[in-house]
Every structure is written in structure tokens, then in C-alpha cells.
Amino acid sequence: MPREIDVPQLVAQMRDGSRRALARLLTCVENGHPKLEEIGAAIAPHTGEAQIIGLTGPPGVGKSTSTNALVEAYRKDGKTVAVLAVDPSSPFSGGALLGDRIRMVGHSGDEGVFVRSMATRGHLGGLAAAAPAALRVLDAAGFDIVLVETVGVGQSEVHIAGLADTTIVLLAPGAGDSIQAAKAGVLEVGDLFVVNKADRDGAPATVRDLRHMISLGMSGEPGEWRPEVVSTVAEKAQGVEDVVAAVEAHRAWMLEHDELSARRRRRAAGEIEELAVRRLRERWERPNAEVKLDDLAEAVARGVLDPYAAAQAVAG
Amino acid sequence: MPREIDVPQLVAQMRDGSRRALARLLTCVENGHPKLEEIGAAIAPHTGEAQIIGLTGPPGVGKSTSTNALVEAYRKDGKTVAVLAVDPSSPFSGGALLGDRIRMVGHSGDEGVFVRSMATRGHLGGLAAAAPAALRVLDAAGFDIVLVETVGVGQSEVHIAGLADTTIVLLAPGAGDSIQAAKAGVLEVGDLFVVNKADRDGAPATVRDLRHMISLGMSGEPGEWRPEVVSTVAEKAQGVEDVVAAVEAHRAWMLEHDELSARRRRRAAGEIEELAVRRLRERWERPNAEVKLDDLAEAVARGVLDPYAAAQAVAG
Structure with missing residues (x-):
């Protein structure tokens, strides 16, 4: 109960x-x-007042450290910040791979910072349903900034991008990482790229590679947003102001091009769709349902019905 | 047209x-x-006659070589084989990362082998919709074996596991790989694990780690399937008969435990659901729709409606 x-x-x-x-x-x-x-x-x-910033990237690029540094930078500007750390670790690993449920980002005692971790236990469906709702709560709580941090494993960063006003993709120096990022699709979702650990060898090359890949991905239409590439050493808080400035530049561009409201409409549409599908699913699974998905599935599995006809039977 | x-x-x-x-x-x-x-x-x-085998794993473990070796082994048994290679590469990279659309697996001229590559261009939705339908076509074409090969990037292997009767997860020696695999969730979906490149250092340790992780993931209930771990050197066709034998053992276990028909019903249910949702989506997007998702999304984005009420309006 x-x-x-x-x-x-x-x-x-x-x-x-x-x-x-x-x-x-x-x-x-x-x-x-x-x-x-x-x-x-x-x-x-x-709702609708908070600025929602997504932060994603492959494991080991320094996401927690970067989140920390960003929180500090926004706090210096007098803004309140909530952090939602989404942990897509598998049920198999028990969530232990990514650390504690509530992490202190070095801001304990600061009333202007709130940190929440959310374990999705490998079910992207769970993230898809719960993360937007959690963001709405944090938004309604009155935070100026809501940072959503997620590990970039496969499709999760695509979901995160759908939730944020601005999505930051973090990468570390090294060509291998860039190619991995390209494969996983993170390059498409970034409004802003941050090459962290920029004091390491190979950082300028990674920045160059990224700029090149970004150029290749642009349509060339006028007024198009060109994702910026910023270098940081989050551990030493180097370059963090550049990230904040780039986020603001993106926000200004969005406001100028009516893109902020468009993104928020798309986000709301996605959320409604997700909830609508959940309603339908619950209906199909009811014991007294008129058309039962199980019976149709049985018929399709036996080859006496095709899936298109079955879909028509449930959805009309 | x-x-x-x-x-x-x-x-x-x-x-x-x-x-x-x-x-x-x-x-x-x-x-x-x-x-x-x-x-x-x-x-x-x-449909319903073909044995559908899924093959997944992180990049670089030798999936193509293993597919090749498996095709050869099944051909020696006199079975016909279709290969569906699903390429979840991003639109950003243009699909070039994984090679040609039609790959010859060294069996050109053999009428008993058919190879098809499918580019999903980063849209998992696309894969979710088209792959099951493509598998049904290959099944209906009368192949004894249908191999679905995919690169394990994030959630795609979970989808593949839903499509196959038996899912093989390929790994290479090295503890890092195992942990990556655990994170990406591949350990949960494997019915059978193959440590390829088993002539390399560290292979016995990887086999041991895998067996340990599999034990941790088991419920301990009687009659539960314990995923086997098999070592191969696919390049030299070493161990491939063991893979075929393990697939057969899994199939025998499924038949004994009514699991094959259960899996196929679940697969059909997933396919019906996917198609039903697509029908709904098309209806919402019609210009003359009674309830338009766009209008609801606008209201939710403006804070005058909550997403649950909106979902009720579209799904009833």
C-alpha cells in the first residue's frame, strides 16, 4: 500500500x-x-519557468565533475539548481556500477542546490515515463536551472535530448571516443559539445574532429544552429564559464527562432504519447478486456492471423 | 510513388x-x-517454421566472422540459412561505419544462403517496426535458420533478444568488455554467451567472470535455463560446433518448458503493440483529427493542462 x-x-x-x-x-x-x-x-x-539542461556522454568523461562545476558556476550567478542524475544501469548489475542513489555534489548545506538520483534499472521505458514527470516536479519547485545528467549508453541520450532545452554532450580527448559517440548517435543530439580533460594529449585534435563532424551534419540552411565545441578541465573548473556562455547563446538562439517553445511542445507531445500508450496497454491487459492482446498474439504466433489485422483489432 | x-x-x-x-x-x-x-x-x-537466432555483442568482437562460421556449420548440416544484419548506425555517420548494404559472407553462389543488411539509420523505432516484419518474410521464404546479427549499442540488443528464439551474446576476452556488457544490459538478454578470440590472453578469466555473473543473475528456481558460456576462435572455425550444440540444447530446453511458444507469443504481442501504437499516432496526426496531439501539447507546454489529462483525452 x-x-x-x-x-x-x-x-x-x-x-x-x-x-x-x-x-x-x-x-x-x-x-x-x-x-x-x-x-x-x-x-x-x-511549470515552464526552469531552464532544463541535459548533460550526457560516454562513461569516464567526467560527467559528475562537470555537473559539479556547472552547479558551482550557476550558484555564483545567484541561480538555484536542481540536478536529476539518471542512472540507466542494468538490473543485472544492481545499479552498483554508478554509485549511490543520493550523491552529494559537494554542495551539502547549500539550500539553493538539490540533487536527486534516479535508477531506471535498465528499463528505458521506466526512464521515458518517470524522468519527464520528475523534471516537471523540479520545475514546479521553482529551481532556475534543472540539470539532467545521464550516462550515454545507446539510446538514453536521445531521450534526454528530448527532455532538455539545451543538451550538452561531454567527450574526452581521443579519436576512438568520437567514433564511438558517432555510432551511439550522441552527435545528433548535442546543442553544445564539451571536450573535457582538455589538458590531455589529443584534445585539440578531438575539438577539430568534432567541428568537422558537426559541419558534415549541418544542412546549410540559413538560421541553423551550429553546435559550439568548448574545452574544459572540469576538475580545475577551467572553461566552465565558456560552457555557461554557450548554453546562454543557445537559449538566445532558441528564443529568437521560436525554437524553445517548439521544443517544449515536442517534449509535451512525447510525454502525452507515452502516457496515452500506457493507458492503452493497461486496457489491453485487463482481465475483462473485450479484445485481449494475448489471444491475438497467440493467433499471430500460430500463423492464423497477421499482425496488421491484429493491430487493427486493438487500435481500431 | x-x-x-x-x-x-x-x-x-x-x-x-x-x-x-x-x-x-x-x-x-x-x-x-x-x-x-x-x-x-x-x-x-x-510463418513459424524457421529457427530464429539472434547474435549481438559490442563492436570488434568478431560478429561478422562468427556469423560466417555459423552459416558454414549450418550449411554442413544441410540447413538453409538467411542472415539479417541490422545496422543501427546513425544518420550522422551515414551508415558507412558498418559497411555495405549487401555483404557477401563468403557464400556467394550458394543458393542455400541469403544475406540481407538493414540500415536503421539511428532510429530504433525503425528497427522495432521493420525488423520483425523482415524476419516474418524470411521465415515465410522457407529458410531453416534465420540469423539476426546486430551491433550491441545500448538498447538494440534488447530488441533483438525479443525477436529471436535464442540470443547469442558475443564477447571478447578482457574484463573491461564484460563490465561494459553488463552496463549495456547484454548479460540479461543472452541465452548463450560466446567468448570469441579465445586464443587471446585473458580468455579463461573472461569465461570465469561471465559464469560468475550469470550465476549472480539466476533466480535459483528449478527448471531455470542456465546460459552456457562457449569459447570460439571464429576465424579458424574453432568451437563453432559447440555453439550450434548449445543453441540446440537451448531449443530443447525451450520445447520442454513450453518456452518457445511463449517467446513467440510475446514476440507477436510486441509486434501487434508496435503496430497498434503506430496506427494511433497516424490518427492523432491527421489534419482533421478530433483531438489533435499538437493542441494538447501546446496546452501542456503552457501549463494550462497536465499531461495525464491530455493522455486521457487522446486515449480515452
């Missing part, structure tokens, strides 16, 4: 700055609390 | 062994030909 909650009270407390209320609402959203829809309705009017 | 096709004639020709008819049907299925549903209905009665 999920714990009974008073949604209007929790939302009011969260809006008043209660981190405890915020944490409880996030837990409800992650676990699919029965009052999920009431929470959604209660926070909706308070 | 897609070329006009005579579906019953093409299917009959394909069933008679015409590779040209088979290739045309595969193209129709990949490109979403308007007669897709007619093709689906025409081939349905001929």
Missing part, C-alpha cells in the same frame, strides 16, 4: 521551499503513486 | 525460391509499402 498523501498540501510545502515535500513528490512520481494524476494537475500551473 | 506490386504472385515466387521476389518483398517491408498489410496477410500462413 502506498502511503496516503495530501497532494495540495505537499505541493504548497514544496513551493514554500520544503525539500522534504519535494523529495516525497519525486518518490511518488518515480513509483507511480495512485495520486500521480492529481500531482500532475496540481503542479502544471507552476 | 512506390512501384506497383502483385503480392500473391511475389509471395508465390518467393515460396518457389525466387531470391529476386524475396528481395523485393523485403524492400517493401522496410520502406512501408502501401501493400504492407496485404503482404502481412499473405505470408502469415507460411
Whole structure:
């Protein structure tokens, strides 16, 4: 039995700055609390103010350190920051590969910073459903900046890009990394590329390679955004202001080209679609469903029905 | 305009062994030909006979070489083999990373072997939709064995596992690879693990690590399948008979435990669901749709509607 909650009270407390209320609402959203829809309705009017920044890249490029450095830079500007660290580790590994559920980013005691880790346990479906809802909660809580950090394994960074206003792709020096990144599709989703550990050999070459690959990927139409490539040494906080400036440049470009509202519409459309599909799935799986997916699947597996006809039977 | 096709004639020709008819049907299925549903209905009665084997693993472990060796082994047993090589390379890289669309696996001239590459261009949605349909065509064409080969980048191998009766995960010696594999989730999907390049240093350790990780992942219930770990040197065709034997052992276990039909029902259910969702999406996007996803998304983005209410409006 999920714990009974008073949604209007929790939302009011969260809006008043209660981190405890915020944490409880996030837990409800992650676990699919029965009052999920009431929470959604209660926070909706308070959303749309936060600037959502995605941070992704392959393991080992220094994502946590970079997140840390960015949080510090935004705090210096007087902005409040929430961090959502999405951990797509597999159920097989038990989530242990990526560390603790709640990480302290070196900002404990700072009321203007809130950090939350979310384990998706290998189910991208889980991330797809829970991450947008968690972002809406953090947005409604009134943070100026919401950073979503994820490990770039395969398709997860594509999802993250769909959630953020601006997506930062982190890479480390080395041609191998760039090619891996190209394969995994991260190059398509970056609004901004950061070559971290830029004090290492090969950093200028990686920057050059990236710029070249970005050029190849551009359509050449006027007004197109050209992803910037910035070098950092996050450990020493070097270059972090350049990242913040590049994020702002991207935001200014989006506002100028009506792209920010377009992205947010696309994000909302994706979220609605995801929830609509979940509703349908629940309906198909009901024991008293008129058309049962199981029966149709059985018929298709036996070759007496084709999948297109079956899809028509369930979706009309 | 897609070329006009005579579906019953093409299917009959394909069933008679015409590779040209088979290739045309595969193209129709990949490109979403308007007669897709007619093709689906025409081939349905001929499906369910082929043994579908998935082969996945990180780049560089020798997937093509292993596929080659497996094809040869099955041909020696007098079985016909189709290979579907799924290439999840990004649009950014233009598909050039993984080679030609039609690869000759060293079996050109052998009528019992058919090879088809499928570029998904970074859209996993594309793979999800087209690969099952392509497998159904190859199944209906009458091949004894259908091998689906994919590069393990993130979530794609999870999809492949859903498509195959038996999924083989290929790994190369080296602890780093094993951990990467665990992160990417391939360990959960393998029915059978093959440590290729087993003449290299570290191969016994990798086999041992894998066996240990497999043990950790098992529930301990009676009758549970314990994934085998087999060593090969595919280049020299060493150990390939062991792979074939392990595939057969898995098939025997599935038949004994009613798991083969269960898997095929799940596969059919997934395919129906995918197609049903596509139908819904098309309906939402119609210009004269009663409830337009765009309008709802706009309202959600502006904070005047919450996504749960919007989902209810589209899905009921």
C-alpha cells in the first residue's frame, strides 16, 4: 500500500521551499503513486519557468565533475539548481556500477542546490515515463536551472535530448571516443559539445574532429544552429564559464527562432504519447478486456492471423 | 510513388525460391509499402517454421566472422540459412561505419544462403517496426535458420533478444568488455554467451567472470535455463560446433518448458503493440483529427493542462 498523501498540501510545502515535500513528490512520481494524476494537475500551473539542461556522454568523461562545476558556476550567478542524475544501469548489475542513489555534489548545506538520483534499472521505458514527470516536479519547485545528467549508453541520450532545452554532450580527448559517440548517435543530439580533460594529449585534435563532424551534419540552411565545441578541465573548473556562455547563446538562439517553445511542445507531445500508450496497454491487459492482446498474439504466433489485422483489432 | 506490386504472385515466387521476389518483398517491408498489410496477410500462413537466432555483442568482437562460421556449420548440416544484419548506425555517420548494404559472407553462389543488411539509420523505432516484419518474410521464404546479427549499442540488443528464439551474446576476452556488457544490459538478454578470440590472453578469466555473473543473475528456481558460456576462435572455425550444440540444447530446453511458444507469443504481442501504437499516432496526426496531439501539447507546454489529462483525452 502506498502511503496516503495530501497532494495540495505537499505541493504548497514544496513551493514554500520544503525539500522534504519535494523529495516525497519525486518518490511518488518515480513509483507511480495512485495520486500521480492529481500531482500532475496540481503542479502544471507552476511549470515552464526552469531552464532544463541535459548533460550526457560516454562513461569516464567526467560527467559528475562537470555537473559539479556547472552547479558551482550557476550558484555564483545567484541561480538555484536542481540536478536529476539518471542512472540507466542494468538490473543485472544492481545499479552498483554508478554509485549511490543520493550523491552529494559537494554542495551539502547549500539550500539553493538539490540533487536527486534516479535508477531506471535498465528499463528505458521506466526512464521515458518517470524522468519527464520528475523534471516537471523540479520545475514546479521553482529551481532556475534543472540539470539532467545521464550516462550515454545507446539510446538514453536521445531521450534526454528530448527532455532538455539545451543538451550538452561531454567527450574526452581521443579519436576512438568520437567514433564511438558517432555510432551511439550522441552527435545528433548535442546543442553544445564539451571536450573535457582538455589538458590531455589529443584534445585539440578531438575539438577539430568534432567541428568537422558537426559541419558534415549541418544542412546549410540559413538560421541553423551550429553546435559550439568548448574545452574544459572540469576538475580545475577551467572553461566552465565558456560552457555557461554557450548554453546562454543557445537559449538566445532558441528564443529568437521560436525554437524553445517548439521544443517544449515536442517534449509535451512525447510525454502525452507515452502516457496515452500506457493507458492503452493497461486496457489491453485487463482481465475483462473485450479484445485481449494475448489471444491475438497467440493467433499471430500460430500463423492464423497477421499482425496488421491484429493491430487493427486493438487500435481500431 | 512506390512501384506497383502483385503480392500473391511475389509471395508465390518467393515460396518457389525466387531470391529476386524475396528481395523485393523485403524492400517493401522496410520502406512501408502501401501493400504492407496485404503482404502481412499473405505470408502469415507460411510463418513459424524457421529457427530464429539472434547474435549481438559490442563492436570488434568478431560478429561478422562468427556469423560466417555459423552459416558454414549450418550449411554442413544441410540447413538453409538467411542472415539479417541490422545496422543501427546513425544518420550522422551515414551508415558507412558498418559497411555495405549487401555483404557477401563468403557464400556467394550458394543458393542455400541469403544475406540481407538493414540500415536503421539511428532510429530504433525503425528497427522495432521493420525488423520483425523482415524476419516474418524470411521465415515465410522457407529458410531453416534465420540469423539476426546486430551491433550491441545500448538498447538494440534488447530488441533483438525479443525477436529471436535464442540470443547469442558475443564477447571478447578482457574484463573491461564484460563490465561494459553488463552496463549495456547484454548479460540479461543472452541465452548463450560466446567468448570469441579465445586464443587471446585473458580468455579463461573472461569465461570465469561471465559464469560468475550469470550465476549472480539466476533466480535459483528449478527448471531455470542456465546460459552456457562457449569459447570460439571464429576465424579458424574453432568451437563453432559447440555453439550450434548449445543453441540446440537451448531449443530443447525451450520445447520442454513450453518456452518457445511463449517467446513467440510475446514476440507477436510486441509486434501487434508496435503496430497498434503506430496506427494511433497516424490518427492523432491527421489534419482533421478530433483531438489533435499538437493542441494538447501546446496546452501542456503552457501549463494550462497536465499531461495525464491530455493522455486521457487522446486515449480515452
